[in-house]
Amino acid sequence: MAWTFLTTRGLDGLAARWAPRLLAVSALLLVAGLYGGLVLAPTDEEQGEAYRIIYVHVPAAWLSLYGYVAMAAFGAVALIWRIRVAEVMMAAAAPVGAAFTALALATGSIWGKPMWGTWWVWDARLTSELILLFLYIGVMALRAAAEDPRAGARAAAILALAGVVNVPIVHFSVEWWNTLHQGPTVTRLAAPAIHPAMLAPLLVMAAAFMVYHAGAVLLRARCLLAREPAAALAEEAA
């Protein structure tokens, strides 16, 4: 009984109940995080007001990695257990993660121009994050390319899993090689190198993005289930 979400009907019901709630919570967190980040947080010593783009850029970058791992985990479950719900969740996670990756790249570029003096540089961090975006797009394209959505999902899951190796590369690129991008401020073993008054809104924004991710993926899964009812009916009949 507890495992009813493993059927397409169960997932549809779960998503119908939870997606709106999660999106509402994320909207509240977003308002709080933006107010904290753009109004309450103090100015930065070095970068002045311009550093405030951190409140979008950094949570988006975190979610781009988190979203990829989530997508690949659904892919692994889909490959091993051949569960359609996992295939749908993997497919639903791809565009949401890709959107966060694009957001991280765009805000990083906007931040880079005034601070570094360039929109783009081919350093290890920026390049590996761009590869992450291409992996997301590849997963979406591969699934869409196949006639049978289930066969497409299996091929896409293999690509998603192979691409997982890029996740630690993105994270550690700033430590393994010399890059224009600076090292980690928060996600490191030592204490965060950011003032607590600046850190708090950042964590609220990260929570907002994470809850949004869950809500958006569930909503997207409902769309996929509604769009491919034939396969779902075949499964229910089997």
Add this chain to the structure above:
Amino acid sequence: MSAPVPHLPPAARRRAIGVLALLVGVALAVGLALLALRENINLFYSPSQVAAGEAPTGRVVRVGGLVEQGSVRRAAEGLDVEFVLTDGAERVTVRYRGILPDLFREGQGIVAQGRIGPDGVLVAEQVLAKHDENYMPPRVAEALREAHERGVRGAAAEGGR
């Protein structure tokens, strides 16, 4: 033999091993490729590498380091500027004409892109500023600086006694 994962049917177990093999295989392949590319992934050469002759002359390269204190010389007219990049061990002189990024200042991390001439001077086409991972309000930074100066003065007084 007792199954390590009790609820996995044989077919699913075979597929699980396949997934693991895929992960290990890709990680190995990418790891080896990155190992082979090691130095080439670095964005810039350090002044020590330039001094050791590792950076090719006559080709566009990037050199990264800190702007040495007191080394910035601006032309009386125009945008010409000359400064020294250092990594604590070696120094590279950089000549540049153009607008410097906002964060450019002495002691700041900089990446300069250009050609190293026969005289060992890097003629830069582009100067990028690196910023560090620290974020703090100005008052906190000021307090830290004051505390540091007090510490230095204290140590100097101690040493002078």
